[in-house]
Amino acid sequence: xxxxxxxxxxxxxxxxxxxxxxxxSIWRIADSLHWHSWGDEYIxxxxxxxxxxxxxxxxxxxxxxxxxxxxxxxSLSKSLASxxxxxxxxxxxxxxxxxxxxxxxxALIERR
Amino acid sequence: xNVSTLTPAELECQLKGSGxxxxxxxxxxxxxxxxxSVAKGISQLYADYPLAKKNGADQxxxxxxxxxxxxxxxxxxxxxxxxxxxxxxxxxxxxxxxxQALPMLEWGLNWCVSSHANDYLIIHAAVVEKAGHAIILxxxxxxGKSTLCAALINHGWRLLxxxxxxxxxxxxxxxxxxxPVSLKNQSIAVIQHYAPAAVFSRPVQDxxxxxxxxxxxxxxxxxxxxxxxxxxxxxxxxxxTHSITCLDPLPQSRAFMRMADNAFNYSLLGxxxxxxxxxxxxxxxxxxxxxxNLDEAMTAFxxxxxxxxxxxxxxxxxxx
Numbered sequence: 001x002x003x004x005x006x007x008x009x010x011x012x013x014x015x016x017x018x019x020x021x022x023x024x025s026i027w028r029i030a031d032s033l034h035w036h037s038w039g040d041e042y043i044x045x046x047x048x049x050x051x052x053x054x055x056x057x058x059x060x061x062x063x064x065x066x067x068x069x070x071x072x073x074x075s076l077s078k079s080l081a082s083x084x085x086x087x088x089x090x091x092x093x094x095x096x097x098x099x100x101x102x103x104x105x106x107a108l109i110e111r112r
Numbered sequence: 113x114n115v116s117t118l119t120p121a122e123l124e125c126q127l128k129g130s131g132x133x134x135x136x137x138x139x140x141x142x143x144x145x146x147x148x149s150v151a152k153g154i155s156q157l158y159a160d161y162p163l164a165k166k167n168g169a170d171q172x173x174x175x176x177x178x179x180x181x182x183x184x185x186x187x188x189x190x191x192x193x194x195x196x197x198x199x200x201x202x203x204x205x206x207x208x209x210x211x212q213a214l215p216m217l218e219w220g221l222n223w224c225v226s227s228h229a230n231d232y233l234i235i236h237a238a239v240v241e242k243a244g245h246a247i248i249l250x251x252x253x254x255x256g257k258s259t260l261c262a263a264l265i266n267h268g269w270r271l272l273x274x275x276x277x278x279x280x281x282x283x284x285x286x287x288x289x290x291x292p293v294s295l296k297n298q299s300i301a302v303i304q305h306y307a308p309a310a311v312f313s314r315p316v317q318d319x320x321x322x323x324x325x326x327x328x329x330x331x332x333x334x335x336x337x338x339x340x341x342x343x344x345x346x347x348x349x350x351x352x353t354h355s356i357t358c359l360d361p362l363p364q365s366r367a368f369m370r371m372a373d374n375a376f377n378y379s380l381l382g383x384x385x386x387x388x389x390x391x392x393x394x395x396x397x398x399x400x401x402x403x404x405n406l407d408e409a410m411t412a413f414x415x416x417x418x419x420x421x422x423x424x425x426x427x428x429x430x431x432x
Contacts, residue, residue: 034383034386034387036368036390036393036394037365038363038364038365038393039363039364039365041363041365041366042365043365043368043369043386043390045383045386047382047383050379050382052368052372052378052386054365054366054368054369
């Protein structure tokens with residue numbers, strides 16, 4: 001087991017399934033998303049896929065940041081860490097990579 | 113004019129001839145059948161329902177759905193008689209034993225609405241109402257939804273629907289579709305004991321769902337079938353033997369996803385489905401409800417807080 005896998009298991013996921021994203025990747029948000037929020041959770045509807053997603057606060061923070069401007073992974077990590085009040089540690093980066101990979105897989109965001 | 117104004121002979125004559133144009137909620141269904149058991153079941157369960165009015169100069173009758181219950185054209189009619197349900201003369205389901213003709217009519221009518229009525233967001237749920245405030249009870253089969261619904265409508269609540277919650281897309285109102293309440297297995301005896309005055313169809317055994325009986329909808333609910341209501345609560349019921357009565361608040365976002373899972377046409381409606389369900393959830397208090405005692409359940413429902421100070425959806429606009 002690699003150190004990365006050891007640390008990632010404390011987050012409840014396996015790093016072996018999390019693609020490592022380039023810190024310089026530029027991200028943009030998908031067009032025309034519809035959403036509503038109640039409390040800390042958000043319901044997002046993607047008209048192109050017809051899918052509805054239940055998202056947590058961290059994922060929505062990334063979407064909101066990308067709504068403001070197209071930006072790179074590093075800037076997103078700083079923004080998210082600031083919101084959460086944590087450092088951009090390797091563990092944090094692994095977790096954020098997973099969220100970005102999930103959002104990308106759901107076609108809510110895409111690389112520019 | 114309603115079904116009870118027809119003599120049994122007149123009812124059978126219409127069913128065998130040009131069809132019975134039955135008004136249920138916003139829909140008119142033209143029903144044709146030669147099976148006396150179905151005629152008897154309609155006479156019993158639909159006695160209070162209006163017949164459609166004739167339209168225009170030619171005094172024609174319009175129906176949203178044209179259905180027919182008949183024997184399949186095969187040799188089995190001579191050995192083990194069956195029934196087939198046709199919509200526009202097209203069979204929708206596989207044939208069933210003739211004894212299941214009346215349940216098949218009910219299932220077929222549900223299919224007609226859930227497959228075609230896309231002016232509504234249609235959710236697999238019971239709906240009851242009191243003082244203008246409706247409870248939506250979405251749940252999978254076996255959760256005790258219909259048992260709870262049957263008890264509520266025998267306890268002062270108005271029946272809007274036992275199976276299909278209709279949310280009008282144009283304004284979010286709950287549209288009544290009061291039809292007989294489908295009860296299964298032990299629930300039949302439970303409700304017969306709980307509401308001795310209720311009228312039931314003859315139980316039909318060995319259906320795919322076990323033994324089925326239908327409870328007649330209260331006449332007062334049928335007479336108010338044009339009166340819409342506003343949803344105030346979304347409650348996911350679950351019957352659990354020997355459980356204590358428990359009403360647990362449920363985050364609206366979670367309720368949204370579960371309602372969407374229970375909807376027939378959420379995906380088909382696209383963004384209109386999303387916005388309709390968002391508005392509905394935003395106006396409701398949402399709960400998980402576990403019960404085993406109907407009296408305690410009635411007490412819990414009578415004490416439901418009104419959603420006057422509920423949190424509104426965060427209006428961030430349509431586009432993220």
